[in-house]
Amino acid sequence: MDDRTRIELEAAAFRRLRKHLQEDRTDVQNIDLMNMAGFCRNCLSRWYQEAANERGIDMSKDEGREAFYGMPYDDWKAQFQTESTPEQQAAFEVAFRENVESTKD
Numbered sequence: 001m002d003d004r005t006r007i008e009l010e011a012a013a014f015r016r017l018r019k020h021l022q023e024d025r026t027d028v029q030n031i032d033l034m035n036m037a038g039f040c041r042n043c044l045s046r047w048y049q050e051a052a053n054e055r056g057i058d059m060s061k062d063e064g065r066e067a068f069y070g071m072p073y074d075d076w077k078a079q080f081q082t083e084s085t086p087e088q089q090a091a092f093e094v095a096f097r098e099n100v101e102s103t104k105d
Contacts (some may be wrong), residue, residue, distance in 0.1 A: 018044070022070045026080045035091040044068050 001009075021028070021041055030040035042065070049064025065073040084092075 018068060018070075029082060029084065029088070031084045031088045031092055035088065035095050038095070041068060 021044075030042060033040040034043075045065040045068035046061070048068055049059045049061060052059040052064070059067075062073065065076075069076045
């Protein structure tokens, strides 16, 4: 496979993931994504922003979030974000601690 085709396929997969999280799985909270996968919508929007900035495109944190969320972040939170449960918070603390510990090696 040539590089151009690979990049096009990767971009298509990214767009499908973004659409899936924007439209199909708004019920999945960021804390759940963090607990299960180690990244969330905010991570993806930050990676998007960082990629733009690395290429000389001036993009703020809020612009990166809007590009990924498909709307301003505050609107997303008002429509879809729920309070995390004590169980979600506890799982996050365990996952975060394990992540920090694994990076010390």
